[in-house]
Amino acid sequence: MSKVLYIKANVKPEGESRTFKVSDYFIEEYKKKNPKDEIITLDLYKENIDFLKGEDLGKLFGPKDENSKNDPLLKYVYQFKDADKYVIAAPMWNLSIPAILKAYIDYVSVSGVTFKYTQDGPVGLLKDKKAIHITARGGEYLDSPYEMGDRYLKTILGFFGIEDTKTIAIENLDVLGADVNKLVSEGKEKAKDIALNF
Template identity: 75%
Template sequence: MSKVLYIKANIKKEGESRTFKVADSFIEEYKKNNPEDEIVVLDLYKENIDFLRPEDLGGIFGPKDETSKHHPILKYAYQFADADKYIIAAPMWNLSIPAILKAYIDYISVTGITFKYTEKGPVGLLKNKKAVHIVSRGGEYNNTPYEMGDRYLRTILGFFGIQEVETIAIENVDVMGVDLEEKMEDGIKRAQLIAQKF
């Protein structure tokens, strides 16, 4: 049995997010194929993820023990490390990811939990795990220098040791004349196919 962490990063209400529509279809298909797996939903806006404050640094850089797992910020890093698979639903915002997702990444980038330093440099502690990033984009950004969100996620996940990362991108959703319904259907079909083997 695997533990799946479904991370949602969009301020839009339920039913309005195109990213979430595709991600939710991914989850439904995944559940059909993996009924025994545990899926934990983490909606970052409902969690009130915030920017790190000076008073948070002691816990993040301090020693880690059993009480650390209940720390208001470190608990997210432990939760992330405890999962086997990750589904990150985050639209492109201003060529990157929503700021709340970056704030969450600051919560989980913790030495001794998701990575460690060695004499040869940093080493990820989350080996043999995998992730999928589901993203909608207003224009055509795949393989362009303007796309920085997916590249950043792949880089930070790789830093944690997660090398198997798949991206489901729904492009051109804000371009005039594009058949949005067709785009969404294609995205959902792709998501369902990938979910079957995730």
């Protein structure tokens, strides 16, 4: 049985996010194939994820022991570490990811938990896990130098040791005359295919 952490990062009301229309469908299809797996949904806006403050740094960079697992600031990194699979649903905002998702990543980028430093450089501690980033984009950004959100997520996840990372990008949604329903439906079909073997 696997533990799936479903991380949602969009401020839009329920039912309006095109990203969530595809990511929620992915989760539904995944559950059909893996009914015994545990799905943990983490909506970052409902969690009120905030930016790190100066007084938080001591806990993040200090020693880790059994007591640190109960610290409210560190709960996110231990939750992240304990998951086997990650579904990250975040639209492209201003060529990257929503700021709240970057703030969350700051909470889970903790030396000694998700990675460690060695004489040979940093080493990821989350090997043999997998992730998928599901994102909606207004234009065509596949292989574009302007796209920095998906590249960043793959880089930071790789830094943690998560090398099996896929992307479902629903593109051109804001192009004049775009058939948004068709594009979202095509995204769902991709989601269904990937969910079968995720």
